[in-house]
Amino acid sequence: xxxxxxxxxxxxxxxxxxxxxxxxxxxxxxxxxxxxxxxxxxxxxxxxxxxxxxxxxxxxxxxxxxxxxxxxxxxxxxxxxxxxxxxxxxxxxxxxxxxxxxxxxxxxxxxxxxxxxxxxxxxxxxx
Numbered sequence: 001x002x003x004x005x006x007x008x009x010x011x012x013x014x015x016x017x018x019x020x021x022x023x024x025x026x027x028x029x030x031x032x033x034x035x036x037x038x039x040x041x042x043x044x045x046x047x048x049x050x051x052x053x054x055x056x057x058x059x060x061x062x063x064x065x066x067x068x069x070x071x072x073x074x075x076x077x078x079x080x081x082x083x084x085x086x087x088x089x090x091x092x093x094x095x096x097x098x099x100x101x102x103x104x105x106x107x108x109x110x111x112x113x114x115x116x117x118x119x120x121x122x123x124x125x126x127x
Contacts, residue, residue, distance in 0.1 A: 028123030030071040032116060037061045037073035040112040044075065047104040049087055055080045075108075 005013050041061050048056040058080040064072045077084055090101035 025123055026069055029120055030066065032119035032123060033071045033073055034061075034063065036112050036116040036119060037063075037075055039115060040075045040108045043108040043111060044104060047107065049102045049104070055083065055087070075112075 038061055041059050044059050045056045048059070050056055055077070058077045060076060060078050062074045062076060064074050066072075084105065086099075087102050088105045089103075091099050093099060
């Protein structure tokens with residue numbers, strides 16, 4: 001069953017259990033952020049326009065900051081960031097006309113948002 005505690009120690013025991021739960025869920029959420037960032041990078045690499053492969057290979061994940069209660073990661077293009085928006089939305093040609101859009105970032109972003117929400121819900125539900 002459970003341990004017996006004195007009524008005077010109840011508040012301390014409840015606080016201890018809440019702190020343990022907070023630590024477990026915080027660690028789980030940090031893992032979910034890293035896992036989701038890596039999956040977004042992988043999805044961008046798979047769906048990116050692939051003429052030479054340099055653009056798709058340029059995508060990386062950077063763990064921006066991590067504190068005791070939060071974590072953030074950035075998915076970015078190391079050396080081809082200048083053309084990301086041109087490929088995503090299309091652009092005008094020099095001699096007239098347009099280059100058609102090749103959306104690949106918005107899809108990865110949306111699936112990343114959904115995946116992160118799902119992963120965090122699992123962590124909260126299962127501890």
